[in-house]
Amino acid sequence: MLGSNRTVEAGLxxxxxxxxxxxxxxxxxxxQLETMDLPVYxxxxxxxxxxxxxxxxxxxxALAIIEPGDSEIMALQREIRGxxx
Numbered sequence: 376m377l378g379s380n381r382t383v384e385a386g387l388x389x390x391x392x393x394x395x396x397x398x399x400x401x402x403x404x405x406x407q408l409e410t411m412d413l414p415v416y417x418x419x420x421x422x423x424x425x426x427x428x429x430x431x432x433x434x435x436x437a438l439a440i441i442e443p444g445d446s447e448i449m450a451l452q453r454e455i456r457g458x459x460x
Contacts (some may be wrong), residue, residue, distance in 0.1 A: 377429065379404045382437040386411040391439035393451060397422040400436040408437060416451050 376385050379401065385391040386408060394408050394415045399422050408415050418425050422434035429435055443449045 376439040376441055377431070377435050378438075379436045382439040383407050385439035385441060386413060390441055392443065393440040393449065394437065395425070395440070395451070396437040397425040397435065399434075404437060414451070416454075 376382060376391070382391070382394055382396075383404060386394055391411075391413060394411065394413065395418050396405055396408055396415070397418050397420060400408075418428075420428075422436045425438070426433050426435040429438065440448055
């Protein structure tokens with residue numbers, strides 16, 4: 376799920392499994408995300424870079440992982456929590 380508002384909503388509803396935000400994510404949104412009781416990862420790039428990493432031609436300030444499928448994205452969750460794979 377892409378976008379700050381939708382990511383905050385997914386985090387608050389418990390729908391998100393992992394949240395990722397860009398360096399230039401608005402401070403107010405970042406503060407909301409960082410207080411949620413789920414893994415939150417600060418992407419070390421700007422929103423345009425995060426958007427590009429998602430295959431999108433636009434900037435993405437924040438995104439929520441709802442269903443990881445077959446990807447390895449949830450390895451970030453283990454990294455954030457300090458758990459070995």
